[in-house]
Amino acid sequence: MGVVFVFLVFLAIFTGLMCLARNYRKIMLNIPAPEALPIIGHAHLMIGLNNEEQLKLITELCFLYPNLVKIWFFHIMGIIVNNPELIQKVFNAEVCMEKPYIAYRLFNLDNGLLSARYSRWKHDRRFFNNSFKLSTLQTFIPIFIETADKLTSEITGYVDGNPFNILDHTIRCTLKMICSTSLGMKISDAENDETFNKVFHAVEYTSESAALLQNKPLIYPDTIYKITPRYFENEKQGQFLADFHQRIIDERRAILRNNNNKTDGVSGDSSDPGYSIFIDHILNNEGMFTDQEIRDHIITVLSAGYETSATATAHCILLLAQHQNVQNKLVEEINEVFGADEEINLESLSKLQYMERVIKETLRIAPVGPVIFRETMADFELEKGLIIPKGTTFILNIYALHRRKDIWGEKAEIFDPDNFLPENVAKRHPCSFIPFSTGRRNCIGHRYAMISMKIILTKLLRNFKFSTDLKYEDMRFKAVLTLKLCTEHLVSISNRY
Ligand code: HEM
Structure with missing residues (x-):
C-alpha cells in the first residue's frame, strides 16, 4: 500500500514537472495572473463552481485585468x-486563426467550419462564403416568413393564458428555418413530422453532450466519457443524424442528376420556389468534398445556427417584455414600415433601424456565443517585446467585454438600445461589440441570423403584446456552450389588436 502511494506521489510530481516544462515558456510570459498553485495552476478557482459561477469568475477576472491575464x-x-485593440490584433492575425483542439473536439465535427483545423478551414470558408452572400439570403425570405407565421399560430393558444417558455417555440422555429434553407426540407412536412422531431431530438442531444464535455473537462476526459451511457446514446444520435443527412444527400444528388446538374444553385425541384439551398451549393461542385465532409458541414451549420438564433430571439422577447417602453417604440416602427402592407424584403427590413438597435443591445447584454478560443500557429508578437509562443490558446470572453464600464459607461448593466445610436457607436472601438466574433473566422451566419430574427420579431410583435413576471435585475446567465438563462424564458401574451 505504502509503495503504491509513494509511486502515485512520484507519478503526480513527475507529470506536473513535465507539464510545467512543456508550458514553461508560456507560464513565464510577462502577463499578469491571479495567484496559482503548484502543478494545478488555477484549477482550484474553478473546481466546485457551477456554470453560472464559472462565468461570473472569468468575467470578474476580465474586469480585474483589463488587458491580458494568463x-x-x-x-x-x-x-x-x-x-478591444488587442482583440482586434489577435483575431485579425493569420497566425492566430487556429482553433485549439481541446476546446472544439467536443463537437466531433472535424470537417465543419466551426471546429476545423486552419488548413482545411481556410479552403472551405472561402467556398462557403458564397452560400451566405446577401443575394442568396434574400431568396430565403419566403421560408423565414412562412416559418415565422407558423410560430405565430403555434403560440396563439397561449393568448390570455398562463406564462409559457418562448424558447421552446423559437427553437423549433429556427431549426425548421435551417432545415429548409440548408437541406430543402419543406416546412409543411416538418410540421408535426416524425422525422423532424427525431432530427430535433438528435441535434439537441448531441449539443447537450458537447456542452457537458466542455463544462466538465476534468470529470469527462475522453477515456472516462467513453464508458458512460451518454457516450453510447450520443453515438446513436450522431449516427442517426449522419444517416439522415446521407439520405438527403443521395436524394438531392439524384434530383440534380435528373436536372442534368443544371441548377445554378437552385434546388432543382420543380415545385420549389427557387431558393439556393446550402446542400445544392455543395453538390453543384461535385468532387470537391467527400460525403463525410458534406455531412460534417451540414451538421455544423445546423448546430451552429439554430440554437444561437433561437436563444437570441427568446432573450430579445424577454427583454422586450421587461421593457414595455422599448416594446411600444419597436411596434410603432414596425407599423410605420409595414403599415401599408409593405412587403417583407431586404429593403423594408433595412428600414427597421430601431429593431436593429434592439437586437444589437440584446446581443450585447446576452451574447449567445459568450466565450471563444483561438490558438497561435507560430510565435506571435502581440505587443512590442511580448512574444506569444506557438501553440498558445487565446480566450475571448465576449460576455465580459460587452459589460466593461470603461467602454459602455456606468450604466453598462442597463438594457438601452440607444447604445447603438450612430453617434454612440462612433465613439467606441469597433471591437467593443463583437457578438459574432471578429476577423476572417467570424460567424458566417451573422446576416442570416439578423434577417431571420427581424422577421420573427416583426411577425410576433404585430400579433402579440408580451409581458413577464421575471424582473430584469433577476435575469441570471450561465455559459453552457451558448449563453443560457438560468431560469426559463417565461412570458405571457395577449392579442395586440
Ligand atoms: C444570434 C445568432 C448567432 C450568434 C450570436 C453567433 C455567434 C457566432 C460566434 C461568436 C462564432 C465564432 C465561434 C468561434 O470562433 O468559436 C460563430 C461561428 C459560426 N457560426 Fe454563428 N452565430 C449565430 C448564428 C449563426 C447562424 C444562423 C449560422 C448558420 C446559419 C451560424 C453559423 C456559424 C458557423 C458555421 C460558424 C463557424 C465559422 C467559421 O469558423 O468559419 N451562426 N457564430
Whole structure:
C-alpha cells in the first residue's frame, strides 16, 4: 500500500514537472495572473463552481485585468484577451486563426467550419462564403416568413393564458428555418413530422453532450466519457443524424442528376420556389468534398445556427417584455414600415433601424456565443517585446467585454438600445461589440441570423403584446456552450389588436 502511494506521489510530481516544462515558456510570459498553485495552476478557482459561477469568475477576472491575464489548469494554459485593440490584433492575425483542439473536439465535427483545423478551414470558408452572400439570403425570405407565421399560430393558444417558455417555440422555429434553407426540407412536412422531431431530438442531444464535455473537462476526459451511457446514446444520435443527412444527400444528388446538374444553385425541384439551398451549393461542385465532409458541414451549420438564433430571439422577447417602453417604440416602427402592407424584403427590413438597435443591445447584454478560443500557429508578437509562443490558446470572453464600464459607461448593466445610436457607436472601438466574433473566422451566419430574427420579431410583435413576471435585475446567465438563462424564458401574451 505504502509503495503504491509513494509511486502515485512520484507519478503526480513527475507529470506536473513535465507539464510545467512543456508550458514553461508560456507560464513565464510577462502577463499578469491571479495567484496559482503548484502543478494545478488555477484549477482550484474553478473546481466546485457551477456554470453560472464559472462565468461570473472569468468575467470578474476580465474586469480585474483589463488587458491580458494568463490562467492555467495543470498543463492547459490560456491567455484571456480583454482589450478591444488587442482583440482586434489577435483575431485579425493569420497566425492566430487556429482553433485549439481541446476546446472544439467536443463537437466531433472535424470537417465543419466551426471546429476545423486552419488548413482545411481556410479552403472551405472561402467556398462557403458564397452560400451566405446577401443575394442568396434574400431568396430565403419566403421560408423565414412562412416559418415565422407558423410560430405565430403555434403560440396563439397561449393568448390570455398562463406564462409559457418562448424558447421552446423559437427553437423549433429556427431549426425548421435551417432545415429548409440548408437541406430543402419543406416546412409543411416538418410540421408535426416524425422525422423532424427525431432530427430535433438528435441535434439537441448531441449539443447537450458537447456542452457537458466542455463544462466538465476534468470529470469527462475522453477515456472516462467513453464508458458512460451518454457516450453510447450520443453515438446513436450522431449516427442517426449522419444517416439522415446521407439520405438527403443521395436524394438531392439524384434530383440534380435528373436536372442534368443544371441548377445554378437552385434546388432543382420543380415545385420549389427557387431558393439556393446550402446542400445544392455543395453538390453543384461535385468532387470537391467527400460525403463525410458534406455531412460534417451540414451538421455544423445546423448546430451552429439554430440554437444561437433561437436563444437570441427568446432573450430579445424577454427583454422586450421587461421593457414595455422599448416594446411600444419597436411596434410603432414596425407599423410605420409595414403599415401599408409593405412587403417583407431586404429593403423594408433595412428600414427597421430601431429593431436593429434592439437586437444589437440584446446581443450585447446576452451574447449567445459568450466565450471563444483561438490558438497561435507560430510565435506571435502581440505587443512590442511580448512574444506569444506557438501553440498558445487565446480566450475571448465576449460576455465580459460587452459589460466593461470603461467602454459602455456606468450604466453598462442597463438594457438601452440607444447604445447603438450612430453617434454612440462612433465613439467606441469597433471591437467593443463583437457578438459574432471578429476577423476572417467570424460567424458566417451573422446576416442570416439578423434577417431571420427581424422577421420573427416583426411577425410576433404585430400579433402579440408580451409581458413577464421575471424582473430584469433577476435575469441570471450561465455559459453552457451558448449563453443560457438560468431560469426559463417565461412570458405571457395577449392579442395586440
Ligand atoms: C444570434 C445568432 C448567432 C450568434 C450570436 C453567433 C455567434 C457566432 C460566434 C461568436 C462564432 C465564432 C465561434 C468561434 O470562433 O468559436 C460563430 C461561428 C459560426 N457560426 Fe454563428 N452565430 C449565430 C448564428 C449563426 C447562424 C444562423 C449560422 C448558420 C446559419 C451560424 C453559423 C456559424 C458557423 C458555421 C460558424 C463557424 C465559422 C467559421 O469558423 O468559419 N451562426 N457564430
